[in-house]
Amino acid sequence: MDLSQQLGGESAIMTLDGEPVPSMQRRRITLGLVLDNEGHIATRLIDVTPNRPPINISVRALGSRPAAAKFIGMDTVSGLCVLKTDDESIKSGAFSSPDPLPVRMDINLYGFHPNKPLNLDSAVVAGSPRVILFKGRISKALGDFRYNQGNPIYTLVSPGLTAVQDCSLILDRGNSIFGLAIYSMGAGGKHLVYPVSMIQKITQLVINTHKSISHGWLGATGIDEYGRMITPTSKANNPTVSERGVRITAVAPDSPAEIAGVRPKDILLNVNDRRIETYAQLASLIRQIPANNEINLRVKRGIEYKVLRAKLAAAPAVEPEQQLIAFARRLESMEEELRLLPPSDPARNKLESKVDMMRHFVGAVTGPAPPEIRLRVFYGMEVQPLTGQLMNYFSVSQGLLISNVLEGNRAFKSGLKAGDVITKIGDIVITDMTSLMTGLDKWVNGQLQITVSRRHESLKLNFKN
Template identity: 25%
Template sequence: MPHASLRRSPHTSRHLPAAALCALLAGAVLSPALPAGPAAAQEAPAANTVNAAPNASRTYAPPSFRDLARTQVDTVVNISSTQAPQASGGGRLPEGMDVPPGSPLEEFFREFRNRQRGGQPNGTPESGPNGGPGGGPNGGPGGGPGGLPSTALGSGFIIDPSGLIVTNSHVVADAAEISVTLHNGTRLPAKLVGSDAPTDLALLKVESDKPLAAAHWGDSETVEVGDWVVAIGNPFGLGGSVTAGILSARARDIQQGPYDEYLQTDAAINRGNSGGPLYDAGGAVIGINTAIYSPTGGSVGIGFAIPSSLAKPIIDQLKDGGKVRRGWLGVQVQRVTPDIAESLGMDGTGGALVTSVSPDSPAASAGLRQGDVITAFNGKPLEQMRELPRLVASTEIGRDVPLSVLRGGKQESVQVTLGELRNEPQQLAMSGSSGAPRSAQPEESKSALGLKLAPLTPGLRETFSIGEDVDGVVVTEVDGDSVASQRGLDLGDVIVEAGQEPVSTPADLESRIAKAKEQGRKTLLMLVSRGGDLRYVPLPLDGNKG
C-alpha cells in the first residue's frame, strides 16, 4: 500500500515509513462511549434447531452489544477545540491574488476558505485536507486563512462523575478554547488539566450541576488476541456510533513515539474517533482510539488504540499534578540486529545496544559503557530494544534497579539509581540515510569494505564540521554499489571503533578487519559518529549486501 496512511483524529497526523498515520480527528466529532459500570455483551439467541430438519445446518449468531452500548454511550463525549489565529494561515492566497467581486471563482474560494476553518456553507462541520479539520497542514492545529481561528473535532470519555475526561493530546493541542458536548446535547466549556505528547494523552475537566455518567478502566493486559472489542465515537460527525470487532494484535510499534505499544483492532474506527474509548466485552475501557492505517482516510479494519495499562498511570499523574514524571537512565541505545548479534558473538537479538552514555547521568554513575548490551531491566529480559524506554520511564524515580549487561562477551550485573527525565526527547539511535557516492579524498586515504578512509586532519574536521572531541577515521568516499552504502554510511562519517576497539588510522581499521576474519566473524561492528550522534553499524566482511 504505497499510499496508505495512518490517521489521527483531530488535527495532526504523523507519518510512518511507507505509510502515514492518520489521526482520527478529521473534522468529525466523536460521541460518548460507555457509561459507568460494566455491561456484559449479550449473547444473541442461538438459532432454533428444535424443529429444524435433521439435515439443516446450525447457524452461528454473533454476540449482541446492545446493553453495553445502551449503558456506555452517555460516557462518551464530543470535543471541539479552537486554535488561535496565526498571522499567515496556510489557506491564504498569495499577495495580489485576491478574487475580484462578482468573479465566477468568488463563490469557489469562499467555500474553500470556509472549509479550511472547519465549516461548510450550511455551517455543519466538515473535514479539512487529509482528514483534519480546517487549520494547519494535514488537519493539524494552526490559524485559519486570513487570521481566522481553526477548529478541531475529536472524542473523549468521562472517567469521573465530577467531570474528568480523557482524550488524545493531539485533539486539544495548542487550543485556545475547548468545549465538550455530552451525549444529551449539553455543551460545556472544558479546561485542560494536563497533557502528555509522548503518549498522546490529555485530561480535561468540565463543571456540571449534576454528576456525569462515567466509564471505568479495564485491564488491557487481560485481553487476548481474538477477543471482542467495541468502539463508540463520532466518526464524520455521526455521534454515538457503535462499532465492534476483535483485538487483532498487541504491542504494535507504529513509530509515533518512544513508548508505542498500541492495541490493534478491526473494529471500524474513522476520522473523528480520536480520543474515544475502546471497550472489552464487559464494558471496561481497555484502550483509547488514536490512529488508523488507511489508503483513503476511512476504516479498512486496521485501527490502533493506546492500551489502558499504559494510559491509566499517565492519566493518574495528570490528575494528581498536571504533568508526567518519568524515570531516566541516560543512555542512547539501538536495536540488536542479527548482524550486530553475530559480530558480538550473541546467540539472539534481544537487548538494547548502548551507543553512548550521557555525562553525569544515572547510567554513567553506575558504570555503564558504550558497547554494553542491556539484556534485562529490573529482572525483566529485554526481547526488543524498544521495551527499555517504556520500562525506564514507568519506573519510580530514585529507585535502585538491577541491570543485566553483556560486556566483552560476558554477562555482568549493574545496579543503577534512576533519575528524572527532564523535558528531553527520549534518545534512541537513529538509522542513517544512504547517499549518492561523493568524494573528498585527502592524502593517505585507503580503501576497505567499499569505503575510502583517511585520518582526521584539521582540514577534514573543518570540511565536515567534525568536533574536536571526535576521534577516528573519516569516510571520504562511498562506493554506491557497496554494502557500506546500503547500510547508510556516507561522506563525512567518522568510524570511531571497529570490533569494539578504537581506530585512529585507516591501518587500524585494516587490522581490525583482519582480526575479525581470523576469528571467523562474518561481520565487523563499527561505531560511527555523524553530526556528533553515535550508532553501531555492522558491515559484512565478505562485501555481500545480503
C-alpha cells in the first residue's frame, strides 16, 4: 500500500456522476494502490485530465521517505490515474481476487478519518496523516446503470464515505487488497468500489499504451424536448400525457447508435434503467460507461416504443475539443474519398449517403460550440481583434489578426501564417468574428478567396474548404 501526494493541482476532485465537485486546496494527500513491483501505482488525483497532468507528484510507502513519481495516463471513466516511480521500496501488497467475484462481502475500509478537514495545509501534507481501519460491507451494484459483466462495480454499503476518504483501500477480512473506494457526490450517496481485477485491467491498458483511456461513445446527438407517452387511458391518435426525453437530431455513420438502429427524430427516454430527460444527462451518463460495454436504449418513434441495444465504442478523443477535431478530420477524409471515387463506382451512392450523415452530425455537434472553437476545429487557426495601434502597424483599417495556425489543418495548407491580417473573404469585409465565420461557413465546398495583409502587402490566397 502507498500514500501518494500531489503538488500543484487545482481545487477540485473528479467524481463519477457529473455533479459539482468539492473544493480542495492545491495540496492533498490521497491513498493509492501499488500495482506491481515495477513501481506502478493506481490512485485518483485532484483536477487532473489527460491534457492537464499533475506537475509534481511524490509517493512513499508508510514509514519511508517520499520519492518522485510521474504521471503515465488515466481512465476518464473512473478517474483512476497511473503513476510510475523508480523507488525500489515501493512494493505491491497481497491482492484478493476471488473468482467468481462475490455478490456481497464483509470488508475493512483503510482510509483517513471521515471528519478529517478537507482543506489540508502544508504542515499536514508534509507529515504522516493517520490512516484508520473501518469495518464495512460491499455488494455488487446490480441495479446501477453502469453495472454489467464487463464492468463489475460494487456499491459501498457501509461505512459511509466522505470526500476526504476518496480512494480508500478496500480489504477483505484477511486484510488482502480487494479494491479501491470511489467517492461520488450524487447517485443518492452511493459510493462505488472497483475490484482489483478491474483496476488491473484498466491500468494495464494505460501502462501498455502510455495513453489515457477515453470513455464510451454512442455517436448520436440531440436536444431537450417533450415527447408524448401513450397510456392505457389515452387514445393512440390523441395522447395526453407528456414526458421529457432527448430528441435525436443527428447520428454519425457507422457509430454504435447507427448500428443499433437509432434514427434522427427518435426520442430517447432511457439508457439501461436510467431515465433520461435532458441531453446534458445523456452526455454525462455515457461518459460514465466504459467503451465496449453494451447498453439498452429505450426510444419513442412516432407512437411506438422500442428497445435498442448498442455497444459503445471508444470516444475518438479524451477531451471535448479534440473530439470535435476528430469529427472534422473524419469528415474531410470521407469527402476526399468521395471526390476520388469515379461516378460510375457502385459504392458511390452508399458513400454519398454516409458523407451526408457525417456532415449533418458534425454540424449538429459543432453548432453550439463558440466561434473561437469552431474556427480552431474546422479551419485550423486562431485570431484576435486589432487595436487602433495594431491597425496603424499593419497599415489596415479593419480585419482580424491571425495569432496561431495549426499545422496540417486547412489554414496551414492554404498558406495562411501567424501575423497575417484577414481583411476580406470573397466580397465580405472582415471586421469581427461574426463576419469571419459568416464568410468561412458560406463556402461549404470548393475554394474561397481570402485577402490578407502580410508585411504591409495585400495577398489573395485560395482557401480550400
